[in-house]
Amino acid sequence: MASQKKQAHLLGFIQHGVNSHATGMWRHPKDKVNWDWSRPPYWQHMARTMERGLFDAMFIADELAPYNNYEKSSDACVKYAVQCPTHEPSTLVPIITTATKHLGVGVTLSTAFEHPYSMVRRLSSLDHLSDGRIAWNIVSSYSKSEWDAYGAEMSDRGHRYERMEEYMELCYQLWDSWAPDAIIADKDSGIFADPAKVKEINFEGEFFRSKGRSFCYRSPQGRPVLWQAGSSDRGRDFAAKHAEAIFAVHPNVDRMRQYSDDLNQRLVKTFNRPPGSVKLIYGLQCIVGESRAHAQEKYEQIRANIPLEGALAWISGHFGPDFSTYDLDEYVQNIEIPGIQGLFESIIYAKGGDPITVKEAALYYAMGMGMPITVGTASDIADTLEYYMDEGGADGFMLVATYTPGCFEEFVDLVVPELQRRGRYRTTYPGTTLRENLLAD
Numbered sequence: 284m285a286s287q288k289k290q291a292h293l294l295g296f297i298q299h300g301v302n303s304h305a306t307g308m309w310r311h312p313k314d315k316v317n318w319d320w321s322r323p324p325y326w327q328h329m330a331r332t333m334e335r336g337l338f339d340a341m342f343i344a345d346e347l348a349p350y351n352n353y354e355k356s357s358d359a360c361v362k363y364a365v366q367c368p369t370h371e372p373s374t375l376v377p378i379i380t381t382a383t384k385h386l387g388v389g390v391t392l393s394t395a396f397e398h399p400y401s402m403v404r405r406l407s408s409l410d411h412l413s414d415g416r417i418a419w420n421i422v423s424s425y426s427k428s429e430w431d432a433y434g435a436e437m438s439d440r441g442h443r444y445e446r447m448e449e450y451m452e453l454c455y456q457l458w459d460s461w462a463p464d465a466i467i468a469d470k471d472s473g474i475f476a477d478p479a480k481v482k483e484i485n486f487e488g489e490f491f492r493s494k495g496r497s498f499c500y501r502s503p504q505g506r507p508v509l510w511q512a513g514s515s516d517r518g519r520d521f522a523a524k525h526a527e528a529i530f531a532v533h534p535n536v537d538r539m540r541q542y543s544d545d546l547n548q549r550l551v552k553t554f555n556r557p558p559g560s561v562k563l564i565y566g567l568q569c570i571v572g573e574s575r576a577h578a579q580e581k582y583e584q585i586r587a588n589i590p591l592e593g594a595l596a597w598i599s600g601h602f603g604p605d606f607s608t609y610d611l612d613e614y615v616q617n618i619e620i621p622g623i624q625g626l627f628e629s630i631i632y633a634k635g636g637d638p639i640t641v642k643e644a645a646l647y648y649a650m651g652m653g654m655p656i657t658v659g660t661a662s663d664i665a666d667t668l669e670y671y672m673d674e675g676g677a678d679g680f681m682l683v684a685t686y687t688p689g690c691f692e693e694f695v696d697l698v699v700p701e702l703q704r705r706g707r708y709r710t711t712y713p714g715t716t717l718r719e720n721l722l723a724d
């Protein structure tokens with residue numbers, strides 16, 4: 284019976300910039316027509332569109348500086364708008380949440396250069412101002428360009444995860460600093476809050492120290508929904524320990540299933556959490572048309588916008604090596620990468636495990652960050668979503684933009700009703716906060 288089947292969660296994946304995750308998208312004739320991405324109306328319209336489609340959230344990716352490792356320069360990123368320019372993501376939150384009532388916002392904020400004290404203060408303030416609709420995508424800055432921009436020496440993955448563990452420990456203490464009933468606000472006695480219920484933190488760690496009380500009282504969700512996208516062995520452990528939702532990219536259903544099984548095993552065996560207690564949200568690129576031929580035509584048009592040099596600069600930025608020094612026909616399989624392991628695997632398995640050349644990898648990745656691409660009618664796309672949920676263990680999908688806001692309008696108008704007709708998607712928001720909506724079945 285349709286009603287017993289898992290229902291999809293949907294999020295719109297974007298960046299506070301011109302290009303998001305489809306390299307060359309700004310060139311598309313339908314991209315941002317009459318919209319200025321650096322001004323509020325564009326974001327308000329996109330937020331209202333996603334809310335019309337009952338999405339859990341708009342999810343804003345981020346990095347802190349243009350990549351600079353392709354030809355040892357950020358020239359190609361600037362030239363082809365490879366995730367550049369990108370503006371600060373949390374500034375969008377009040378704009379999005381005042382234009383909507385239910386839509387959440389996932390905001391990517393790096394732990395690398397911000398002290399946990401101010402991170403907690405910022406996120407709690409945003410959780411208050413949005414009535415509890417914030418998620419935090421916890422990242423630690425994987426790109427050397429970010430460290431260069433901040434004038435710091437880049438640390439390795441292991442060190443970053445160790446530091447992030449301690450970071451979270453302090454964040455939890457700060458979030459829990461104010462008891463839910465700490466505020467009395469008794470005008471007669473003049474007592475606003477009970478100091479006994481506002482814990483003073485005295486944290487002495489290897490990486491951080493903090494002495495004092497959190498400056499924000501408890502926010503509607505207590506803490507933002509914790510989100511993670513680390514995919515290395517260490518990253519998966521971090522996610523299984525801390526995350527309430529995970530964003531992962533896998534190019535096919537077998538890899539999705541392996542990841543889902545692995546994550547659920549870690550939850551149960553290592554962290555004593557129930558299986559299925561972390562929502563697995565998989566990246567997906569959908570190109571919907573009135574007919575299959577129409578959708579295919581749209582796919583070709585999107586692909587034609589990708590500049591090869593921009594694509595190479597992007598994989599250099601995400602994975603670390605300077606791909607200008609590799610032959611375009613060389614296979615990527617055996618290259619050791621310091622960057623985003625999980626996303627690198629998406630291209631390694633893009634051809635089902637068959638060798639893939641540097642050129643193929645770059646062009647595939649530049650379409651939509653290595654996400655599987657589904658091209659077809661609304662019914663074809665709904666079939667794919669059902670398949671990934673039933674066979675791949677997906678709880679929902681991070682929909683990567685192709686051109687904006689049009690791709691989200693089309694998805695909401697065409698695919699959402701089809702999913703609802705099949706009983707595979709909500710017809711109303713089940714809760715008030717993002718956590719209530721996202722963690723609902």
Ligand SMILES: Cc1cc2nc3c(=O)[nH]c(=O)nc-3n(C[C@H](O)[C@H](O)[C@H](O)COP(=O)(O)O)c2cc1C
Pocket residue numbers: 343344345346391393421422423424425440511512513514515516517518519530531532566622623624625626
């Ligand atoms: C699907 C996906 C999306 C990610 N998005 C971001 C991002 O927006 N900003 C960022 O700094 N890191 C991002 N990352 C990087 C990870 O959060 C993580 O810090 C990095 O991959 C290093 O950890 P790993 O080697 O365990 O994957 C993303 C990773 C994945 C797999």
